[in-house]
Amino acid sequence: MSTYQTTQLESPLAPEWLAVPDDGNHLNPTVWPQGTSRTEGGELALSGLRVSELADRFGTPAYILSEDHFRSRARAFRDAFTAAFEPLCGGVDVYYAGKSFLCVEVAKWVKEEGLRLDTCSGGELALAARAGIDGSELGLHGNNKSDAEIDRALDMGVGRIVVDSLHELERVGDIARMKRLRAPILLRLTPGVHAETHDYIATAHEDQKFGLSMAQVHGEPSPADKAVSVALGHPSLELLGVHCHIGSQIFSPDGFALAAEKLLTFIAAVRDAHGVSLEELDLGGGYGIAYTDLDDPKEPTELATAMADVVGTTCERLGIGVPRISIEPGRAIVGSSTFTLYAVGTLKTIHVQQGGDVAERRYVSVDGGMSDNPRPVLYGATYTATLASRRSGAPPVLSRVVGKHCESGDIVVKDAYLPADLATGDLLAVPGTGAYCWVLGSNYNYTPRPPVVAVSQGKARLILRGETEEDLFQRDVSW
Structure with missing residues (x-):
């Protein structure tokens, strides 16, 4: 020394x-x-x-x-969140965020460790197919999906398409109708949570390109409210639930807890207004890792326990059943x-x-x-x-x-x-x-x-x- x-x-x-x-x-x-x-x-x-x-x-x-580290982290998130949420909703679905790092071999590890895969392009969908991942284990994100990407996702039978705007909602519905299918969708909402991270990787505030705002302006229904009405009324759309992602490289669980409360309140409002219980809630990812000695990331067990406590307490207060929870750790697994x-x-x-x-x-x-x-x-x-x-x-x-x-x-x-x-x-x-x-x-x-x-x-x-x-x-x- x-x-x-x-x-x-x-x-x-x-x-x-x-x-x-x-x-x-x-x-x-x-x-x-x-x-x-x-x-x-x-x-x-x-x-x-x-x-x-x-x-x-x-x-x-x-x-x-x-590879050993990657697999260990994948199992840690899977096991911690399953243990925390199993008493509430039977467990969780862990989607590895492919945008963080993806190749065919890594996609195979994801499958072997019991995780699902989150994609955001036609290329990532093609890679998932090369890795032998069934479409039902995939999600498709993106704020500007092409018709070809939506078409491919439906042909692959993806488990969910995360819809980012009213315009896209109509397009997904139209393409599904032409294919005589029902498209399974989540609505990506922006709950107005300002994550403590760089502006370029904070994604739940209002003034950015992702998601449907939950804010009402001049007493009019919010874009999120309008999207629910459109989705429930469209015969070719199957509204599974809602999604949010507040940003990346976040250490405190407080932002995730606040976002969960806002989205669960929204789910309760949908039940009251439409008589429909949305069955899925995706709380995104963005959990931070240590790049230097200054960083102090939370362990999966700590994150899972904190989030399960908030979800369980909030659902009980609102008088709603706990929806199936999913998360999307990418950086926190591979970084x-x-x-x-x-x-x-x-x-x-x-x-x-x-x-x-x-x-x-x-x-x-x-x-x-x-x-x-x-x-x-x-x-x-x-x-x-x-x-x-x-x-x-x-x-x-x-x-x-x-x-x-x-x-x-x-x-x-x-x-x-x-x-x-x-x-x-x-x-x-x-x-x-x-x-x-x-x-x-x-x-x-x-x-x-x-x-x-x-x-x-x-x-x-x-x-x-x-x-x-x-x-x-x-x-x-x-x-």
């Missing part, structure tokens, strides 16, 4: 929350995948596989995904299962004017960047990093890990203390990259996307191969 004094190493450029580590080699188990450790020589390993072995075999950058492995390239120390003083910041360039993780540049997402290829006893230096792309905003880790002896050729690992990294990746600067390597019980295999330059030219018609 390092014996350097923290007070002597703090940088005036560091954010207040970032502490100088007592031991830069320490791995916070909340941040890293299960089975992550350091070897006797100090090298990072997953399920006993050293990162140097993985880099030699698969190259860098590479997403290293713990912390993965770290991205990079090779260090150039290092540069710059001098920054800080008041009347001059402070230093070191820039550490790696062989990836915003093409494999655009979250920092999209909404200021915060990550951490560790020297992965060896142990170091050198003092920590405030560093900014940046990518290789021609953008000044190409930042992977904005602030981290990394050892002073970090050098070109070292391996660097950034945890928490399982969700919204590969799926949001790009070929910016004609950069091939990295592979995804699944590790389980001491063995590693590709589940998504890395792209080649040849792949990049396949759609180039002139070529």
